[in-house]
Amino acid sequence: MEWTRHLLIVPILLPLVTGAGLLLIDELRHTLKALLNLASCLLLVATAAALMHMADGTPGEGGALSLSYAVANWPAPFAIVLVLDRLSALMLALTSILAVAALVFSMARWHRAGPHFHTLFQFLLMGLGGAFLTGDLFNLFVFFEVTLAASYGLLLHGSGAFRVRAGLHYIAINLAASLLFLVGVSLIYGIAGTLNMADLAVRLPGIAADDRGLVYAGAAILGIAFLIKAGMWPLCFWLPSAYMAAAAPVAAIFVVLTKVGAYVLLRLTLLLFGATAGVSAGFGGPVLLWGGMATIAFATFGMLASQAMGKLAGYSVLISAGTLLAAVGLGDTAVVSGALFYLVSSTFSTAAFFMLIELVERARAPGADLLAVTMEAYGDETDEDEVEEHDDEEVGVAMPGALAILGVSFGCVALLLAGLPPLSGFIAKFAMLTGMLNPSGLGSPAEIPGRVWLLAALIILSGLAALIAMMRTGIQTFWAPLETIVPRVLVVEVAPIIGLLALCTLLAVQGGALLDYTEAAARALHAPSTYIQGVLGTGHPAGVSR
Known part of the structure; x- marks a missing residue:
């Protein structure tokens, strides 16, 4: 139908209008604001589902489909263009589902912990929707800043010195990333004369050799800005503490923020420096591959060393980010396909973990993590008479229903993070490993490079480390707690x-x-001609071009 073409702008306009409208409602009317926020998020889920159906509709050249929406009826590349394909539709659906889950969780108490929670929440969704749909680097910067501005308020939502300190560090780091973003965009525009992504993909192969170094410099600076957001080592030092300090529903929705960096790097790397980029093909790929592997290794050791569950979840985010970045750097279609599946699974599981942590912590005595470390280091100095007294007691304690639910949920999260069957984490990692070790898809004995073996080993070892860390935490929390609450x-x-x-x-x-x-x-993504043709191919009056 004709009206469906305007759905491309709904993920931006709907949160914008809702967030502005919520400002007009008194802050004391928490329930009304929460219900309006929830209704908007549910509409966003329905819109994302419709957009996924549109993006996966009638295949174009190469089995792909790209839809563009020219705002204000200006032709590309001069228009503010929104572009929909399977990747952007997938990210919109992922974000909207996660938003509903985080918002419902916050309705227990967190949405009342500070002012304008619901408005900031909607503006965050607006920035994310625009970042996933925009086809222009400058507008990507605009939506990136909208997302960050809302995230500053959400991270500081609540009270506590630790949250304020981590929030200020988060703000400083992201302001620096924004400055790098502007510098990189300026360099690229100064040489190429355009910031439309599809137009850049057409112009970059023809850039003069003398100017190509400046383009590379601009792309590298731009890449650093998004690597900070994605959490690549050594730029990830801020992330575990910041996510640990955030309120549980805020940390849950923040899981998708690291995916913004991975999304942009995946989009730009394959669009601007893919196989059709001429002499620039493959630029930045080795940095993403080796940097991603270094991130996996760093986060693996971090998980093994972490005693606090919040830090454990933060390092889980880093393992996910490192895996995605390494898959982008590897550049294989089958590996990228598995990585996209892994992106969905890891986002859901890590977000559930952040929310679960708050509930599990209620069942632990204050300082339980520190006491557990002390007992492991120095032993349990329980008196023998006390042991005999406990031996005389009835064996087994009836587990309350709440603890049973939390325990089963914790076990499921552990399976997902470790990548063990029967849940989706296993399928995601199996798909990636299959693409790495069987690149031809036919089981041929083609020689596999050492870097691929190293990445496969890191993925497996990171899953083993996640299993060990989660088992240790689960035993301390559910099996042998110092005090049952x-x-x-x-x-x-x-x-x-x-x-x-x-x-x-x-x-x-x-x-x-x-x-x-x-x-x-x-x-x-690996054959971007359809994306370019969808944006630049024809004039399209305020609607869809295929």
Whole structure:
């Protein structure tokens, strides 16, 4: 239908209008604002589902489809162009689902902990939607800044010196990244004369050799800005503490923020420096590959060393980021397809983990992490008479229902982070490893480079480290706690966690459908002619061009 072409702008306009409208409602009317926010997020989920259906519709050249929307009826590359393909539609669906889960969890108490939570939440969604849809580097900067501005307020939402300190560090780091973004964009525009991504892809192969160094410098500076956001080592020092300090629903939605960096790097690397880029083909690929592997190794040691569950979740985010960056640097279509599946699974599981941490912590005595470390280091000095007294007691304690739910959820998260069957984490890692070790898809004995073996080993070892760290934490929390405390858990807190884990289970059961989708998305990314033609091919009055 004709009206469906305007759905491309809904993920930007809907959060913008909702967020502005929520400012007009008194802050004391928490329930009304939460319901309006939730209704907007549910509409966003429906819109994202429709956009995924549109992006996966009638195939164009090479089995790909790219739809562009020219705002204000200006032709590309002069217009503010929004571009929809399978990758951007997938990221919109991922963000909207995660937003519903985080918002429902926050309705227990966090949305009342500070002013304008719901407005900031909607503006964050607006920035994310624009970043995933925009086809222009300058507008990417605009939406990037909208996202960051909202994230500053959300990270500081609540109270506590630790949160304020981590929030100020987060703001300083991201302001520096924004400055680098502007410098990189300026260099590219000064040489290429355009910031439209599709137009850049057409012009870059023809850049004079004398000017190519400045283009590379601009691209490298721009890449550093997004590597800071993606969390690549050694630029990731800020992330575990910042995510640990954030409120649980804020940390859950922040999981997708690191994916913005990975998304942009994937988009620009294959569009501007892919196989069709001439002498510039492959620029930056080795940095992403080796940097991603270094990130996986760093985060693996971090997980093994972490005693606090918040830090454990933060390093899980880094392992996910490193895996995605290394897959982009490797540049293989099958590996990128598996990495996109992994992106969805790891985002859901890590977000569920952040929300689960708050509930699990209620069942632990204050300082339990420190006491557990002390006992492991110096031993348990329990008196023998006390042991005999406990031996005389009845063996076994009835586990309360809340602890049972939390324990099962914790076990599912552990399986997902470790990449063990039967959940979607196993399918994601298996798909990536299959693409690495069987690049031809036929099981041929082609020689596999050493860097590929190293990446495969790091992915497996990081899963083993996640399993060890989660088992240790689970035993200390659920099996042998220093003090048993029955937590008070509300339905709105448990429901989003169970919902995200159920989605991961559904991904395992229906993994073939998503893998078909991600494979088509990966093929389109590695053959960007359809993307370029969809943006520049024809004039398109305020609507869709194919």
